[in-house]
Amino acid sequence: MTNILVVDDSEADRRLAAGILRKHPDWTVYTAEGGHDALEQIEMHIPDVVLTDLQMPLMNGLELVDKIRADYPMLPVILMTNKGSEEIAVRALQRGAASYVAKRNLAQELRQIVERVMHLAVDARSQTRLMRRMARNESTFVLDNDITLIPAVVSYLQGIVSHMRSCEETERLRIGVALEEALLNAYYHGNMEVSSELRELDHACFYDTARERSLIEPYCRRQITVEARVTPQESIYVVRDEGNGFDPTSLPDPTDPANIDRASGRGLLLMQTFMDEVQYNETGNQVTMIKRRSPQPVPVGAGA
C-alpha cells in the first residue's frame, strides 16, 4: 500500500487532488492544511510521497521542500504549481523536489506523475540499500588537464564514502574539502607549476599563468591520477601530479597571525586537519591521505 500526503491550504484543491489519487485502489491518501501540519503528520507516519501546493501562508512549498530534504532525504516531494508560481517551482526543483504538476492539469497528469516518481524512489532506495552493503571500493581516475572535472571527482568520492560508511554529513564535507585542496594543489602548483608566491604578489597573474600554461607543452599533457580505496573502516586517497614536486615544509604557517593576510598554506592545513594522516612522497608530487571511520557510539547494554 502506498501512502500519499497531500498538502494544500485551499480545501477545494486539496479535495480535488486527494480525490484523483484515491481512485487508485492501492493508494491511501492523507491531507494536511499547511506546511506545519504536514511536518507533524510526517513525523508520526512517513508517507511514500508528498504532494504539495507551493503558495501557502506561514510555510510555503519551498520551505516545506527544504525541511523534508533535510530530515527525510529519501522522501520524494511533488509540487502543484499555479500560473505565477513558476519561479518558486524552479527553485524548489533545484533544491530537490522530485517533480511538479500544474494544478490545471491535475485530472489528466497527476496519477501518472505520482507513479513515475514512486518508481524512481523505489529504485533510489534499492540503490542506497545496495551501496550500504558494499565491502570495498577501489577507483582510479586519470584526469586530463581539465580543472572542471575536479568537483565531479570530489563529488563522486564523497558519494562512495557517504553510502558505504553511512557517514555523517559533516564527515562527508570534510573529506570533500581535503580532496579538493589536494587536487587543486596538484593542478596549480604541481602540473601548472604556478607558485604560491605569485598568487600573493599578483592574484590575477597567478590564474592567467595557469590558464596560459594549460594550453602549452609540457604542461598541457600532464595528468592528475587519483586513486581511492574505501572500506567501511577507512578511506585512502592518493593524488599524484606530473610536475616537479614541492617541499610542503616551505609553506608559511597560516596559523601564525603574521601570515593572516597571506593566501598560501591554508589548503595543506585543511587537508592535515580534516584527514587523519597526510603524507607526501619524497619528490613532493604525490600525497596520500587517510581518513579513518570515527568511533561509533556503543548502544546501551551492548557490552552486557
Added chain:
Amino acid sequence: MTASSAVFQAEQTDGVVVLHVLHEVGSLAHLNIWEELSTVLEQVELDPPVHVVADFANAPWFGSAMMEALLRIWQMVEPQGGSLSLCQLSPVAREVIEIANYQRIWPVYDTIADAITAINAT
C-alpha cells in the same frame, strides 16, 4: 540595488552589501571565484566605507579558493574603513574559517540580520 552573476548575488541593504551564494554548488573551486565576485561587486555602486556581509546559507562547504576570494574582498574594503562579515555558515564552513584563523578578522554571525545589526552598531 541588486547585481548578480551565475553564482553570486549582491544586494544593498541598510547601507551594507549582502553577498549571497545563489545555489548549493559544492565549493565553487572549479570557477575563478574572484572573477565571479568582482563582476558582481563592480555592478554595485560602492561608496567607502563598504561593509560586506557574505551569506553562505547555500554553500555548505568551501575551501581555500573561496577563502582567497574573501581575503581579497577584505583587503579591498578594510583599508577604507569597511569590513567583511560572514553569516549562515554550516558547521564545516565555520570549521574551515576557524582552522585558517580568519575568525580573528571576519566576525561570524548566525543570520544576515545579526550581521547588519552589529555593523550598524559600530
